[in-house]
Amino acid sequence: AQRVTQPEKLLSVFKGAPVELKCNYSYSGSPELFWYVQYSRQRLQLLLRHISRESIKGFTADLNKGETSFHLKKPFAQEEDSAMYYCAPGQGAGSYQLTFGKGTKLSVIP
C-alpha cells in the first residue's frame, strides 16, 4: 500500500533559521514526488516537484531513493512561509494519483 509519512505535525522555527520538513514514503513503482502548500485562507497549491529540480520561494527538496525520503528545505525561514505543507508522491499515465501525507504545519516566529 502507498504510504507517506510526515513525522512532524507542527514545526516552529524562528525567522532566519533553517527549515527542514521531513517526508518518507513507501510506494510501489517509481513515483514522482511533489510538495504542496496551503497558506492560511488559501487553497492547496503545488510548491515544487522533484522532476523540475527547481527552487521555489527558496525551498528545495532532495530525493533520496535509498532512504525513500523527499525532505523539503529552506536555509532561512520567512514569516510568509508559515503554512501547511504536504508531501505527495504520485504516478499515473492518465489520471495522476497523488497520495498525500498528513501534513506539517510550519510556524515561523518573528
Next chain:
Amino acid sequence: DTAVSQTPKYLVTQMGNDKSIKCEQNLGHDTMYWYKQDSKKFLKIMFSYNNKELIINETVPNRFSPKSPDKAHLNLHINSLELGDSAVYFCASSNRGEDTQYFGPGTRLTVL
C-alpha cells in the same frame, strides 16, 4: 477568473440526508478529482475522473458517487450522510498525464 470553484463553501446537514457538492473548472482540463480532508488534516484521494475512466479509491463507501455532466464539472453526491462524513472536501483538476493539480477552495461538510 477563478480556476477551480466549489459550491457550497459550507454545508451543514442532518444524518441520513442526501447532498451534493458541485465543482467547476475553467482551465480546460480533462481530468478532475475529489479529495477528503478529515479533522486531522489528512488529505485522501476519493476519485479521479476523465471522460474515459473513473478511478475509485477502494476505501470510499458506495454512498459517494461522482457525476460529471460535462468536462468542466464533477459533482459529488453523497447518500445517507453519516457523522463520519464530516470533513472538508476538495475538488481538483489537471490535464490527462500532467502532474500538477489545481485545487478548489474546499467545501466544509458538517453532519449533525
